Amino acid sequence: MDSSSxxxxxxxxxxxxxxxxxxxxxxxxxxxxxxxLDDNPAPGGQIWRGSASGSHHSESTRWLERxxxxxxxxxxxxxxxxxxxxxxxxxxxxSLWQIHYSKLILATGARELFLPFxxxxxxxxxxxxxxxxxxxxxxxxTGKRVVIAGTGPLLLAVAGYLxxxxxxxxxxxxxxxxxxxxxxxLAMVAVPRKLVEAAxxxxxxxxxxYFTSAWPVAAIGQDRLQAVRISDNGHLxxxxxxxxxxxxxxxxxxxxxxxxxxxVKDGFVEVNELQETSQSDVYCAxxxxxxxxxxxxxxxxxxxxxxxxxxRNSAKxxxxxxxxxxxxxxAMRKTFALRSELATLAKHDTFLCRCEDVSIExxxxxxxxxxxxxxxxxxxxxxxxxxxxxxAEFLFGWTMDSLRPPIFPVRCxxxxxxxxxxxxAQPLGGSQ
Amino acid sequence: MSETLTxxxxxxxxxxxxxxAVAVAVLLSSGTSRTSVxxxxxxxxxxxxxxxxxxxxxxxxxxxxSCQVLCEENMEINAHx
Numbered sequence: 001m002d003s004s005s006x007x008x009x010x011x012x013x014x015x016x017x018x019x020x021x022x023x024x025x026x027x028x029x030x031x032x033x034x035x036x037l038d039d040n041p042a043p044g045g046q047i048w049r050g051s052a053s054g055s056h057h058s059e060s061t062r063w064l065e066r067x068x069x070x071x072x073x074x075x076x077x078x079x080x081x082x083x084x085x086x087x088x089x090x091x092x093x094x095s096l097w098q099i100h101y102s103k104l105i106l107a108t109g110a111r112e113l114f115l116p117f118x119x120x121x122x123x124x125x126x127x128x129x130x131x132x133x134x135x136x137x138x139x140x141x142t143g144k145r146v147v148i149a150g151t152g153p154l155l156l157a158v159a160g161y162l163x164x165x166x167x168x169x170x171x172x173x174x175x176x177x178x179x180x181x182x183x184x185x186l187a188m189v190a191v192p193r194k195l196v197e198a199a200x201x202x203x204x205x206x207x208x209x210y211f212t213s214a215w216p217v218a219a220i221g222q223d224r225l226q227a228v229r230i231s232d233n234g235h236l237x238x239x240x241x242x243x244x245x246x247x248x249x250x251x252x253x254x255x256x257x258x259x260x261x262x263x264v265k266d267g268f269v270e271v272n273e274l275q276e277t278s279q280s281d282v283y284c285a286x287x288x289x290x291x292x293x294x295x296x297x298x299x300x301x302x303x304x305x306x307x308x309x310x311x312r313n314s315a316k317x318x319x320x321x322x323x324x325x326x327x328x329x330x331a332m333r334k335t336f337a338l339r340s341e342l343a344t345l346a347k348h349d350t351f352l353c354r355c356e357d358v359s360i361e362x363x364x365x366x367x368x369x370x371x372x373x374x375x376x377x378x379x380x381x382x383x384x385x386x387x388x389x390x391x392a393e394f395l396f397g398w399t400m401d402s403l404r405p406p407i408f409p410v411r412c413x414x415x416x417x418x419x420x421x422x423x424x425a426q427p428l429g430g431s432q
Numbered sequence: 433m434s435e436t437l438t439x440x441x442x443x444x445x446x447x448x449x450x451x452x453a454v455a456v457a458v459l460l461s462s463g464t465s466r467t468s469v470x471x472x473x474x475x476x477x478x479x480x481x482x483x484x485x486x487x488x489x490x491x492x493x494x495x496x497x498s499c500q501v502l503c504e505e506n507m508e509i510n511a512h513x
Contacts, residue, residue, distance in 0.1 A: 039481050041502055046480055077500070111482045123464050123475030133479030137499065138452025139459055223473050224463060253482075354477075354485060357470040382484040382495070387477075409484075409495075 004096045004417055009035040009073070011308045012088060012101035014080055014256060017045020018294045019286025019301035020107030021063050026305025027105075028070040030314075035099055036067075037075045037090060043067060045109055046129060047294055050136035059294070075099075081406035082418065083260050089406075091414045103281050103308035106269070107301060108256050110287035112154075112247035113390050115338075116352050116360060117345035119219030120246075128158045128247035135165060142166035145241040147228050148208075149173035149216045151336045152249035153198065153293075160204030162245075169205055170239055173214035173230050175248070176336055181212060184335035190327050193295070217345055219244055231341075249336050251390045252288040254400075255407040267393075274315055275304035283308055291332060296325035343395050352395075353388040355381020360395075363388075369398040382409050439507040454498035454509055455479070455486045462511045465498060 009032075013024040016038035024036040036043070044050070048060040067074070078092040083104070090097040112127045119125065126134070128150055135141055144167045148159050151174055159169045174181070188194045202210075214232040219225055227240045254264060263270045263278035269288045271277055277284050285304040286297035299322045306315035346352070348361040358378040366372040369379070369392055378392075379385030379400075384407070385392075389400040406415065436447050439454070441461040448457050455476045458465050464473040465486045476486035479499050486498040489510035498509070 040500060049480075111480065112478060114477070114483075121468070121472055121474065123473055126476065127478050127480075130477055130479035134453070134455060134459065134476060134499065137479070138449045138456040138503075140449075354468070354474070354483070357468050357472070382487070383482060386482045 003094065004098075006098045006100070007035065007073075008100045009033045010101070011035075011103045011105060011305075012037065012099050013105040013107055014038075014088070015045065015107035015109050015286070016040070016043035016074065016076065017107060017109045017286065017297065018047060018059075018063065019109070019297035019304075020045070020105070021067050022298045022301030023105045023107055023283075023285055023305040023308070024072045025063065025066045025070050026302045027103075027309045028072045030306065030309035030311055032309045034070075034072045035075055035101070036072050037078050037080055037088070037097075037099070039077070039079050041077045043074060043076060046133060049133055059298075063298070079408045079410070080256065081408040081410045081414070083256060084405075089414070089418050091408075091410050096414050096417050103283065104260075105275075105301075105304045105308055106257055106260075106262070106277070106282065106284040106288060107286045107297075107304075108253040108288055110250035110252045110291060111386065111390075113249055113251045113394070114246070114387055115248050115342055115345065115391050115394065116350050117216055117218060118347050118350050119221065119225070121351055121354055122219050122221050122225045123223065124221075124225035124242060125219045125244045125246065128245040129154055130247065131243055131245040132158045132161050135162065140165075141243075143168065144243060145170055146243045146245055147171055147173070147216075147230070147239055147241045148245045149175075149214070149228070149230065150247040150249070151175045151338065152247070152332070153201070154247060154249070156198065156201040156205065156210075158245060159208050160201045163205045163208065169208035170241055171214075171230075172205070172208055172210045173216065173232070174210065174212050175215045175339055175342060176212060178212040180335045180337075184331055187327065187331040187335075191324060194293075194328060215342060215345075216244060216246060248338060248342070248394075249332075250287060250291050251393075252291070254288060255384075255386075255403060257284060257288060258401075258403050259405060259407050273319065274307040274312065275300055276307060290326070290329040292325055292329040293332075296322065296328060299325060338394060346395075352391060353378040353381065353385075355379075355383050355388075358388075363392065364396065369393075369400050370402040372398075373402060384409070437503055437505045439503050439505075439509055441509045441511055448503050450503075452503045454488065454490060454496070454501045454503055454507070457503055457507075457509060458486065458488060458498050458511050465511050467512075
């Protein structure tokens with residue numbers, strides 16, 4: 001039987017990646033009572049996934065130790081499906097939670113952007129970070145032939161990680177042109193730590209050729225991936241492989257900020273210098289405010305933690321570090337901007353919505369994301385548009401603005417147990 | 433402490449490293465997690481709980497995201513769905 005739990009906290013933090021852990025620990029060390037909620041079975045987010053079981057990443061070890069020494073109440077394996085009136089509604093496998101908070105910190109992180117191309121639904125076509133996450137979760141890759149494709153520094157990180165675990169990385173296809181990557185390197189001189197990191201990553205996967213202006217045009221196979229066809233500077237070639245690990249950089253998880261009606265501009269949550277959103281007492285830290293990586297996430301998390309605990313002066317001492325790491329955000333956005341050719345990879349019958357098997361042709365004819373949902377069922381499956389909606393934003397310039405609670409699929413029992421008013425009569429967000 | 437554990441995927445025993453996600457057991461055995469509404473075989477994609485492609489039945493409970501659930505000894509996983 002499910003148990004139901006009502007708890008009160010000074011600060012609730014959603015997301016136990018670097019930003020959320022830093023925020024929770026910082027607020028708790030200031031004396032606040034803190035709850036830290038996360039969907040994953042263990043804290044660490046994606047970048048520190050599996051770190052609890054013997055990793056050597058010193059930064060993760062340090063923060064996870066600080067977390068375990070703190071008074072933070074960690075509520076893992078728990079999905080927040082609604083937030084309203086100073087209260088979170090959440091569900092875990094055997095419990096329902098109602099968390100009452102005075103201050104809320106959103107550290108919901110980012111997910112990979114997947115773009116449709118023929119064959120992208122075949123088994124063993126996986127995310128780049130996705131394959132890394134699965135290997136961190138126990139999947140052996142020794143001797144597996146992997147093509148890595150997409151865009152962003154994550155491709156190198158994944159290539160290095162997989163190579164060290166015995167995979168044969170056949171090539172890395174980066175869609176950005178070489179000239180842009182060179183400018184990125186120059187911009188990173190201001191943040192030497194990032195340059196060193198990039199050099200180390202490249203060294204770890206030094207045997208794998210790195211193609212620029214290259215991307216997958218088709219995944220080939222019957223019931224499973226057998227080969228990938230890539231376009232390398234306009235030349236097509238086919239490469240046999242066991243996995244295609246493909247991700248087109250990251251998009252922020254904005255479902256909760258949007259449900260709370262936090263102001264979102266150019267795809268990211270707007271925050272003031274204290275990391276506070278347009279909603280008072282609601283803070284945001286990490287990737288939802290701009291894709292900037294782990295160091296920026298930690299600093300923003302610390303600032304949000306201090307701010308939520310009422311320690312503005314401590315927060316201010318971290319502003320300079322934040323400014324330095326924020327340079328990464330703009331440089332990454334420019335360097336890894338998606339080229340228009342990527343919007344033309346899907347054929348008319350390629351599925352855009354993988355949950356409901358809706359073809360790109362059936363989505364394209366509609367005027368907006370909302371219309372496409374209503375008429376084609378695109379984005380109406382269990383992922384609620386987390387995959388196809390982000391792709392549609394790039395392909396058609398739409399905004400995913402028709403969000404309603406529950407923002408995560410939950411059991412009927414959880415909905416029934418929600419305190420009223422459960423579901424507002426009007427959809428949230430400004431889409432009517 | 434045991435370094436591996438055994439689960440069953442579609443009735444067939446699969447040995448996985450202790451601490452593995454259910455998605456790992458699925459990838460090491462059937463290789464597919466579900467059949468899509470138009471009949472395509474599908475397998476885990478995002479590895480982090482957002483895409484729902486990896487959902488399977490675990491110990492009789494349907495629609496569990498196999499990437500977010502850890503294997504337990506003697507777990508019954510049905511990846512036919």
